[in-house]
Amino acid sequence: MGAVKGKRVPRAVREQQMLDAAVRIFARRGYRAASMDEIAELAGVSKPLVYLYLHSKEELFTACIRREAAALVTAIRGAIEPGAAADRQMWEGLNGFFAHTAAHPDGWAVLHVQARTQGEPFALEVAAMRAEIVELVTRQIAVATREAGCVPEPAGQEASALAEALVGAAESLADWAGAEGAEGPSAKETAATLMNFAWAGLGNLMRGRGWALG
Amino acid sequence: MGAVKGKRVPRAVREQQMLDAAVRIFARRGYRAASMDEIAELAGVSKPLVYLYLHSKEELFTACIRREAAALVTAIRGAIEPGAAADRQMWEGLNGFFAHTAAHPDGWAVLHVQARTQGEPFALEVAAMRAEIVELVTRQIAVATREAGCVPEPAGQEASALAEALVGAAESLADWAGAEGAEGPSAKETAATLMNFAWAGLGNLMRGRGWALG
Amino acid sequence: MGAVKGKRVPRAVREQQMLDAAVRIFARRGYRAASMDEIAELAGVSKPLVYLYLHSKEELFTACIRREAAALVTAIRGAIEPGAAADRQMWEGLNGFFAHTAAHPDGWAVLHVQARTQGEPFALEVAAMRAEIVELVTRQIAVATREAGCVPEPAGQEASALAEALVGAAESLADWAGAEGAEGPSAKETAATLMNFAWAGLGNLMRGRGWALG
Amino acid sequence: MGAVKGKRVPRAVREQQMLDAAVRIFARRGYRAASMDEIAELAGVSKPLVYLYLHSKEELFTACIRREAAALVTAIRGAIEPGAAADRQMWEGLNGFFAHTAAHPDGWAVLHVQARTQGEPFALEVAAMRAEIVELVTRQIAVATREAGCVPEPAGQEASALAEALVGAAESLADWAGAEGAEGPSAKETAATLMNFAWAGLGNLMRGRGWALG
C-alpha cells in the first residue's frame, strides 16, 4: 500500500505507515477482531517489526488513539480564528471538526466507535480528549453569553451541560454524515445544521426560557 | 442466575435465560471478547444447549440485538399517548426512551455500543431499529409543525434532519446519563433537558429563522 | 503410543498419558526447548486438551515434577523394611532409589537435571523432596550410630552433613549408572558401591577419626 | 561491562568480553532462555559483531563450555604439586577444584548445570572434560594404593569406580557449597570434608574390607 516492500525506511516513517494501517484495520474490524498479521501486511512490513516498534497490540491501539485524538484536537483548534466573535469561533470549530472527521473517517471511527468499547484504558484515553473539547466549548459558550450581555450570566453548570449536549450532538452528526453511502452532507452543511440548532438552545439559555410541560 | 440447576424448563424460558446472560456478557465484554463458555455458565446451562437453541455466536448476538431493539421500540411506543398533542407525545417518547435505557443499561450497551462496532451484519440490525425511531420522530415533527399552523410547512428533508439530530442527541444523552457513577440525572430530568433544547430548534425551524453567518 | 487416537478416555487416564509424554519430552529436551505441540502429539491428543487439563506449560512441568518426586519417595520408603537394623534399612533405601531411577530415567532426569535449572519455583519443588530424603537419611544415621553404641553420639550437624553428602553421592551415581549406553551397573551393584563407601565414612564418624593433613 | 563503548579493541579481547557476558547470562537464564540481545548488550557490543566472531548461539555456548572447562582443568592441575605424595596431591586437587568453582560460580553453573541439560552436543563437551578429571583421579588412586604397598593392587575397575564416585561427590559438594545464601563453607573446609570421607573409602578399598550384607 504505497511503500514498496523491502525498502529500508527510517523508523519514524515506518511507524507512521504502521499507524496508518492499524487505524484502518481497527476502524473496520474493531480492536479484538483486528489481527496483527493483517495490520502488518497492510503496512507492508513483517509482524516482528510491528512489535519491535509498537511493542504490543495494546500499545499499538493506544498509539492510534493518541495520534488520532491529537490530530482531531489540532484540526479544531487550527480552524478557530482567535480574535473572532464567539459565535463565529463556534462555527469555525464545528466546521473544523466535521471537516476533519469527514476527511479521516477511520480515525474518527477508532476514537468514537472502537476505543470507547474496549475497556477502561482505551476509553479513558478518548475521554481525556473529549474533556478537552468540552472545556473549550464551555468557555466559548461563557464568552458568547457575556458578549451578548446576558444578565444574569448562566451558571457554569448550565454552560457545561449545554457544551456536553453540543459535543454529543456533534459526535452523532459526525457518525451520521460519515455513514452515508454515496454523498453525505458536506462538513459545512452539517456544521450549519448543528449551529442553527445550538444557537437556539443558547438563546433560550440566555433568555431563561424553555419548553415547559403545557 | 435464577434458574435452579437441573430443573426441566420449557424451551422458550431457557432461551430467554440464555439471552439475558448473553446480553449481560456482550455488554460488558464486547462481541469478540465474550466467550460462549462464560455465557453458558451465567445462563446456568451447558454449552451444547446454547448451540442447540441459538446455533452460533453470531446468531446469538443477533438474537440479543433483535430482542433488545424490540423492547426499546415497544417501550417508546408504549409511552406515547396516541391522542395527545404533538409536543406532549414527543416528551412522552423521550421520557420512555430514557427510562428504558436507564432501566436496561446492558441492553442499551449492546445496541448502541457493541452492535455498531462489530461489522455490517450487526450494525444493520441496529440501523433498522434506529430508522424506525427516526421515522417516528419525523412524523411527530411534521404533525407538530402542522398543528402550529406553520406556513409554509418545512420540507421533509428538514424535518428528517432535525429528527436525526434529536435522536443522535438522545443517544448521546442516554450514554451520558448511564455513565454517571453514583446517581446520574433521572430519566425525566434528562428528557426535560433535551426537550427544552429541541423545542427551541423546532421553533426556529417553524419560523424559518436560524443562526446565520453574521 | 499406546492409546489409540480419537478414543474417548476418562480424564484421569488422559492426564496420566499427558504426564507420561511430558516427562519424556521435558527429560530429553529441557523445559524451554520442549514444545507443547510435541508433548500433545506424543500423548496422542490435541493441544487444547492439554491446556484444558493442565492449564499451562508451567503447571504441566510442575505436575510432572510432583508426580515423579512422589513416585521416587514412595519407591524409597516402600523399599525399607521398618523393623530392620539401621544399616539394613540404609541399604534397602539406596537399593530402592537406584532401582527406581534406573527404571524411570526420564523421571529422574526431570527431577535432577531439568527442574533444578529452570528457576526457583521448579527448583524449590525438587528441593522439598530432597529435603525429605535427606531428613530420612539423617534419622537413619542417628539410629545407626546409637545402635552401634557410639559414645558420645555425633552432633546432629555431623549426621546431617554426612546425609547430605550421601544423598549427593547417590544422585551423582544415579546419573552415572543411568548414562551408560549399553549395560550400566545394576542397581544392586551401585547401591553396594555407595554403601561400602558410606559405611566407612560412618565408621570414621563414629570413631571420630578422619584423614588429616599429614 | 568494563569496555568503554566505541573504543577499538582487538578481536581476542572482544571475544573474551563476549564470552564473559555469555557465561553470565547462560548461567543465570539457561541456554534457551538466554537471548543474544541480552548477551550483546551486557558485552557492550552490537549483535552483528557477536555473530561475526562467534557465528551462532550454539557455537557461542560451545565456546563458553570449552573456555570454562579448560579453566577448571587448568586450575586443578595447577594446584597439584607434581612431586608430592599421592594423598597430598589429591587434597591439593580437591582444594583447587573447590576454590575455582567457588570463585567462578557462573562458569561452574554453565558446565555442571546448563550444558548437561541442553542435548547431546553440549553434554558431550562437558563429558570430555569430566573424563579427563576422572582419569586424573584414577591415576592418583592407583599411585596412592601402590605407595601404600597394597597387595594385591586393586583392579583398575575398582579404582575407576572410586574415582567416579569421588568426582560425583565433589560435584555435588561444589553445588552445595555454592548454593548457600550468606556464607557457605570455605573451599578448604569443603575439600577437607570430602577428603576425610574419601580417604576412608580408599582405606577400605586397599584393605579389601567393606560393608557387607550382614
Next chain:
DNA sequence: CATGAATGAGTGTTCATTCAT
C-alpha cells in the same frame, strides 16, 4: 436433554539471524 471429551484454526508474541549503510 445434559454433559464431559475433544479439536481445527487462529491469536499475540518472541527470537535467532541477516544485510544495507
Next chain:
DNA sequence: CATGAATGAACACTCATTCAT
C-alpha cells in the same frame, strides 16, 4: 567495524464448535 532495519519460523495459548454417551 558498527548499527539500525528487517524477517522466517516457531511457540504458548484460546475459542467456537462438535459429538458420543
